[in-house]
Amino acid sequence: MASSRRRVGSVTLLVLAAVGVVRSQDRFEAILWRHEGPTPSAAWAAALKRAGITAVSVDQAEHPKKIADLGLRFYLDHAAGKGILHLRDKQFRPALAEYERTRSTKALERPWPLLSGRTRAQLLELVRERVARAVPHKPLLVSLDDEISATRLANPLDFCFAESSLTGFRAWLRARYGTIDALNRTWGATYERFDDVFPRTTDEVRKRELGFGLPQNLADWNDHRAFMDSVLQQTIALVADAARKLAPGVPVGFEGGQAPAAFGGWDWAQLLEAVDYVEPYDIGGTRELVRSLKRPGTRHFETLFPGDGDASFVVAQLYDKAAHGLAGTIVWSNGRFFADDPLARGPKLSSFGRALAAELPRLTSPRANVLAGAECFAGEIAILESQASVRLHWMLDSARDGRTWTRRFGSYERTHSTSIATRLSWVRLLQDLGYAFRFVTPRQVQIARWSGRPPRVLILAGALAMSRRTARAVAAFAAAGGLVVADEAPARYDDWLMRLSQPPLDELFGCHRDGGKRWLREGKLVRGAARLGSGLGVVATSLRPEGITVASELPGALSEVDRLGHAENLGKHGWCQFERSVGQGRAVLLNLAVCEYSQQRLDQSKIAACRDLRARLRRLFDRNRTREIAIVRVRGYPTLVERVLLTKGRRKVLVVRANCLEGRAVFDKLVARGEVPMTIVLPLAAKITDLWTGVLIGRGRRIEARLDPVRGSFFVVEPF
Numbered sequence: 233m234a235s236s237r238r239r240v241g242s243v244t245l246l247v248l249a250a251v252g253v254v255r256s257q258d259r260f261e262a263i264l265w266r267h268e269g270p271t272p273s274a275a276w277a278a279a280l281k282r283a284g285i286t287a288v289s290v291d292q293a294e295h296p297k298k299i300a301d302l303g304l305r306f307y308l309d310h311a312a313g314k315g316i317l318h319l320r321d322k323q324f325r326p327a328l329a330e331y332e333r334t335r336s337t338k339a340l341e342r343p344w345p346l347l348s349g350r351t352r353a354q355l356l357e358l359v360r361e362r363v364a365r366a367v368p369h370k371p372l373l374v375s376l377d378d379e380i381s382a383t384r385l386a387n388p389l390d391f392c393f394a395e396s397s398l399t400g401f402r403a404w405l406r407a408r409y410g411t412i413d414a415l416n417r418t419w420g421a422t423y424e425r426f427d428d429v430f431p432r433t434t435d436e437v438r439k440r441e442l443g444f445g446l447p448q449n450l451a452d453w454n455d456h457r458a459f460m461d462s463v464l465q466q467t468i469a470l471v472a473d474a475a476r477k478l479a480p481g482v483p484v485g486f487e488g489g490q491a492p493a494a495f496g497g498w499d500w501a502q503l504l505e506a507v508d509y510v511e512p513y514d515i516g517g518t519r520e521l522v523r524s525l526k527r528p529g530t531r532h533f534e535t536l537f538p539g540d541g542d543a544s545f546v547v548a549q550l551y552d553k554a555a556h557g558l559a560g561t562i563v564w565s566n567g568r569f570f571a572d573d574p575l576a577r578g579p580k581l582s583s584f585g586r587a588l589a590a591e592l593p594r595l596t597s598p599r600a601n602v603l604a605g606a607e608c609f610a611g612e613i614a615i616l617e618s619q620a621s622v623r624l625h626w627m628l629d630s631a632r633d634g635r636t637w638t639r640r641f642g643s644y645e646r647t648h649s650t651s652i653a654t655r656l657s658w659v660r661l662l663q664d665l666g667y668a669f670r671f672v673t674p675r676q677v678q679i680a681r682w683s684g685r686p687p688r689v690l691i692l693a694g695a696l697a698m699s700r701r702t703a704r705a706v707a708a709f710a711a712a713g714g715l716v717v718a719d720e721a722p723a724r725y726d727d728w729l730m731r732l733s734q735p736p737l738d739e740l741f742g743c744h745r746d747g748g749k750r751w752l753r754e755g756k757l758v759r760g761a762a763r764l765g766s767g768l769g770v771v772a773t774s775l776r777p778e779g780i781t782v783a784s785e786l787p788g789a790l791s792e793v794d795r796l797g798h799a800e801n802l803g804k805h806g807w808c809q810f811e812r813s814v815g816q817g818r819a820v821l822l823n824l825a826v827c828e829y830s831q832q833r834l835d836q837s838k839i840a841a842c843r844d845l846r847a848r849l850r851r852l853f854d855r856n857r858t859r860e861i862a863i864v865r866v867r868g869y870p871t872l873v874e875r876v877l878l879t880k881g882r883r884k885v886l887v888v889r890a891n892c893l894e895g896r897a898v899f900d901k902l903v904a905r906g907e908v909p910m911t912i913v914l915p916l917a918a919k920i921t922d923l924w925t926g927v928l929i930g931r932g933r934r935i936e937a938r939l940d941p942v943r944g945s946f947f948v949v950e951p952f
Contacts, residue, residue: 258601258604259286259596259597259598259600259601259604260554260558260559260560260561260595260596260600260601260603260604261286261287261372261533261559261560261561261596261604262284262285262286262287262560262561262563262588262592262595262596263285263286263287263288263289263307263372263533263560263561263562263563264280264285264287264288264289264562264563264565264566264569265288265289265309265535265562265563265564265565265566266288266289266290266291266565266566267564267565267566267567268565268566268567269565269566269567269568269569269570270566270570270579272298272299272302273302273579274302275578275579276302276578276579277302277303277304279570279578279579279581280304281303281304282589283569283581283585283588283589283592283593284588284589284591284592284593284594284595284596285563285569285592286305286560286596287304287305287306287307287372288304288305288306288566289306289307289309289562290306290307290308290309290366290371291309291310292309292310292311292313292314292362293361293362295365296308296365296366296369296371297369299369300369300370305370305372306366306369306371306372307371307372307373307374307375308362308363308366308371308373308374308375309375309378309487310375310376310377310378311358311359311362311363311366311374311375311376311377311475312355312358312359312376312377312471313354313355313358313377314377314378315343315344316344316351316354316355316377317355317376317377317380317381317467317468317471317486318377318378318379318380318381318384318488319342319343319344319381319383319384321384323343323384324383324384324387324389327339327340327341327342327343327389327391328387328389328638331389331390331638332635332638335433335435337390337393337433338393340389340390340391340392340393340433341391341392341393341394341397342382342383342391342392342394342397345392345394345396345397346382346392346397346463346464346467347392347394347396347397347399347400347463347467348394348396348397349396352467352470355467355470355471356470356471356474359376359471359474359475360474360478363474363475363478363479364478366479367478367479367482371479371482372482373482373483373484373485373509373531374475374479374482374483374484374485375485375486375487375511376468376471376472376475376484376485376486377486377487378486378487378488379487379488379490380464380468380486380488380497381464381490381496381497381498382460382461382463382464382495382496382497383495383496383497384496385490385496385641385642386490386491386493386495386496386498386641386642386645387495387496387640387641387642388434388494388495388626388637388638388640388641389495389638390431390433390434390456391460392460392463393431397463398430398431400459400463401429401431401456401459402426402427402429403426404459404462405426405429405455405459406426408455412424412425412426415429418451418728418730419449419451419452419455420449421452431452431455431456432452432453432456434453434637435635437450437452437453438627438630438637441627442627442631443631446628446724446731446750447627447628447729447731448730448731449729449730449731450623450624450627450725450729450730451728451729451730453623453627453729454620454623454728454729455728457494457495457623458499458619458620458623460495460497461497461498461499461502461619462499462502463497464496464497464503465497465499465502465503465505465506468486468503468506468507469505469506472484472485472506472507472508476508483507483508483509483530483531484507484508484509485507485508485509485510485511485530485531486507486510486511487510487511487533487535487562488511488512488513488535489503489510489511489512489513489518489522490512490513490515490518490642491513491515491516491517491518491642491645491646491649491652491655492516492518492521492617492619492622492651492655493622493626493642493645494622494623494626494627495626496642499619500512500518500521500522500525500617501525501617501619501673501675504522504525504526504527504530505527507530508529508530508531509530509531509532509533509559510522510526510530510531510532510533511532511533511534511535511562512532512534513534513535514534515646515652516646516649516651516652516653516655516656517652517655517656517658517659519532519534519556520659520669520670520671521617521655521671523556523557523608523670524610524670524671524672524683525617525671525673531559531560531605532557532558532559532605533558533559533560533561533562534553534558534561534562535561535562535563535564536549536550536553536561536562536563536564536588537549537564538564538568538582538584541582541583541584543583543586543587544899544903544942545893545896545899546584546587546588547587547588547590547591547942547943548893548899548941548942548943549893550588550591550592550595551591551595551889551942551943551944552889552893552944554595554600554603554604555603555876555878555887555889555944555946556608556876557603557604557605557606557607557608557876557878557880558604558605559604559605560604563588568582568584568585569581569582569584569585569588570582570585571583571585591943594924599923599924599926600923601880602878602880602881602883602885602923602948603878603880603885603946604880605880606878606879606880606885607878607879607880608668608876608877608878609668609861609876609877609878609879610668610669610670610683610684610685611667611668611669611670611687611859611861612667612668612685612687612688612689612858612859613662613667613668613669613670613687613688613689613691613853613858614669614670614671614672614677614682614687614689614690614691615655615658615669615670615671615672615691615693616671616672616673616674616677616690616691616692616693616695617655617671617672617673617693618674618695618697618698618727620697620698620725620727620728620729621651621694621695621696621697621698622651623697623729624696624697624725624729625649625650625651625654625694625696626640626645626649626651628650628696628753629648629649629650629753629754629755631753632753647755648754648755649754649755650694650752650753650754650755650827651694652755653755653756653827653828653830653831654693654694654719654755654826654827655693655694656830657826657827657828657829657830657831658691658693658719658826658829659830660829660830660833660891661826661829661833661845661846661849663874663891664833664846664871664872664873664874664891665846665849665850665853665860666860666861666862666863666864666873666875667853667858667859667860667861668861668877669691670683670684670687672687672690674698674699674702674727677690677702677705677706677709678699678701678702678705679705680705680709687714688713688714688715688856688857688858689714689715689716689717689853689856689858690706690709690710690714690715690716690717691716691717691718691719692706692716692717692718692719692722693719693826694719694720694827695718695722695723696720696722696723696724696725697723697724697725697726697727697729698722698723698725698726698727698736698737699726699727700726700736702727703723703736703737704736706737706740707737707740707814707819709817710740710814710815710817710818710819711814711815711816711817712815712816712817713815713816713817714817715817715818715819715820715852715853715855715856715858716740716814716817716818716819716820717820717822717849717852718737718741718819718820718821718822719771719822719823719824719825719826719827720750720752720771720772720821720822720823720824721735721737721738721741721743721745721771721772721775721821721823722735722737722821723735723736723737737819738778739778739779740812740814740819741810741812741819741820741821742777742778742779742797742799742810742811742812742819743775743776743777743778743799743807743810743821744775744776744778745774745775745776746774746775746776747774748772748773748774748775748806749772749773749774750771750772750774751769751770751771751772751773752771752772752825752827755827755828755831756825756827756828756831757769757770757771757825757828761825762802762805762806763841764802764808764841764844766840766841766843766844767838767840767841767844768824768825768841768844768845769824769825769828769841770802770805770806770808770823770824770825771823771824771825772806772823773805773806774806775806775807775810775821775823776806776807777798777799777807777810779797779812797810797811797812797813798810798811799811806823807823808822808823808824809821809822809823809824809848810823818852818855818856820852822848824845824848826845828841829842829845830894833871833872834870834872834892834894834895834897834898835895842871843871846871859915860875861875861876861877861886862875862877862886862912862913862914862915863911863912863913864888864910864911864912864913865910865911865913866908866909866910866911866939867908867909868908869890869902869908870892870898872890872891872892872898873888873889873890873891873910873939874887874888874889874890874891875887875888876889877949883948884948884949884950885923885946885947885948885949886912886920886946886947886949887944887945887946887947888910888912888937888939888944888945888947889939889943889944889945890902890939890941890944899941902941903941903942905941906941907938907939907940907941908938908939908941909936909937909938909939910936910937910938910939910945911934911935911936911937912934912935912936912937912947913933913934913935914932914933914934914935914949915933916933917931917932917933917952918931918932918933918949918950918951918952919931919949919950919951919952920935920937920947920948920949920950921947921948921950922945922946922947922948923946923947923948924946929947931952932952
């Protein structure tokens with residue numbers, strides 16, 4: 233039985249006024265991306281309107297008048313052209329091949345260096361020309377480009393060594409360090425002037441740092457990567473500002489966003505400062521990261537792909553987007569939405585198009601307005617997102633790659649990245665347990681400035697790199713009454729990626745290091761790693777308790793020993809779950825492979841490990857009085873029922889859905905069962921009605937309802 237626990241605290245669905253509310257667009261947008269398929273015509277436009285499509289793309293230099301004359305709304309795509317912000321494969325592959333052949337920095341000049349005057353002039357010229365042409369026809373959005381990157385996507389290559397980039401890098405270092413002596417101390421270098429500084433390539437740094445245990449100093453490599461992240465953000469900001477001046481009030485952004493990565497410029501905390509709308513790929517928890525870090529009013533879209541064409545799966549993906557407060561979806565594509573039928577008289581919908589046409593009129597109707605751009609309740613849990621840790625994880629994951637590290641493309645990283653696996657696993661773990669959460673940056677932790685209500689729990693998710701200032705703020709958070717939870721030993725490096733001989737948070741968790749090994753690589757434990765009886769994996773054998781009482785297993789009740797602190801003894805396999813009381817709060821170092829959860833949660837053979845991990849977190853959260861969104865019980869269901877609380881204006885919607893799109897076999901099994909009864913237990917009594925029909929479902933705290941495994945169930949929550 234899926235359950236979010238017997239008890240829920242006093243936090244109520246009805247009085248979440250602390251959650252910031254952003255007024256967004258009136259309706260959920262269903263935008264067709266025009267690639268291949270029928271040419272625009274009156275019959276084509278009529279078919280789109282009947283199917284619930286609300287807008288279409290107008291590409292690059294195409295004049296939008298013909299689309300506007302058909303009575304269709306549109307967004308301007310690729311306003312900055314193709315091949316500049318987004319390098320095409322035919323541009324990137326030759327540079328990659330040349331570098332792999334020569335390993336020369338001469339091959340590392342980006343075809344369009346983002347800091348060159350020529351590049352920026354070309355970008356601005358294209359944007360000004362195309363936006364000016366579109367403005368009279370009232371574009372819905374302006375997309376600068378698709379899949380922007382400092383490299384290509386998130387592919388690893390040391391762009392950029394062009395002269396303009398080197399000049400910019402040296403200026404950036406001067407601002408960062410102040411003196412050349414400070415840079416030399418950090419890098420271990422002997423430069424006399426900033427003008428002499430030359431970036432170290434990834435090959436050079438790997439040769440110096442890998443092969444002898446953990447790397448000692450990656451500061452020079454980290455600086456170049458951080459600089460290129462800032463270059464992409466500054467370029468996007470420059471071009472976006474130019475577009476806004478021509479189209480005031482029209483959201484400007486980009487499509488095809490990648491998961492956070494060491495290469496490509498994918499530092500979302502920076503990028504989201506530059507745009508008014510964004511369409512990221514939902515990879516490795518990127519949806520929740522963007523939702524947490526975006527500025528108020530930023531519109532968040534996702535692309536809907538046809539996949540294998542299964543209607544139920546397509547519909548489930550569509551409602552998944554609506555369930556999380558997205559502004560809309562971009563349907564890929566014109567050629568897949570319509571059938572390729574030369575005998576058809578006029579445009580004919582494909583099976584993909586028919587599946588969407590059966591649902592889009594509902595999602596774009598006034599009843600669904602409350603979902604579009606709604607605010608997701610952020611809850612009482614914060615997850616620290618660290619770009620420095622993302623880079624460090626990449627270096628550790630790739631340690632055995634030799635010279636083939638250049639082939640760690642984004643498609644490979646999706647299933648072989650510890651940072652991606654860790655982020656997604658915490659997202660799925662908290663969703664399965666029924667908790668709301670948000671991601672936060674090191675800066676937010678340092679200054680204790682939170683969006684919405686302050687969190688009660690701070691999760692250090694794979695936070696291997698951390699500044700001393702952030703570490704002090706983490707300790708202060710615990711001392712003030714918060715619960716700090718780390719999956720593996722955090723702050724082993726500072727935020728410059730210099731290894732620390734005495735990590736600043738070891739004392740907080742009551743542990744010290746005594747040799748041993750870290751058994752984690754590419755998001756999973758390597759062969760030979762220790763596992764508990766449940767199958768839950770142990771990350772490091774190097775940790776020992778210090779200053780806390782040890783126990784062979786977790787106590788079942790709060791005792792004097794438990795209050796002071798304890799650790800779980802695994803015999804020859806080391807220790808896990810270090811717990812220590814700190815001031816009014818508590819710090820817990822799990823030393824457990826949380827990063828494997830997203831891969832295991834829908835695998836029947838791994839159910840014991842997943843139950844063990846959920847139980848451990850549930851005990852910690854209960855003791856901390858951290859509250860779930862609501863209790864949901866579905867007889868015979870696996871633990872995968874997600875609860876989302878959306879707020880828009882004064883209206884609130886509770887969404888309950890089967891969260892299993894990553895496990896097709898599980899999804900198909902639940903779909904075959906059809907709608908099932910469920911029990912919802914609310915924190916306080918409420919009136920619950922079905923969003924789509926307006927039918928009263930129930931009043932009170934305990935509500936009997938039904939769960940649709942495909943669409944999910946959407947309930948309006950009102951005071952009672």
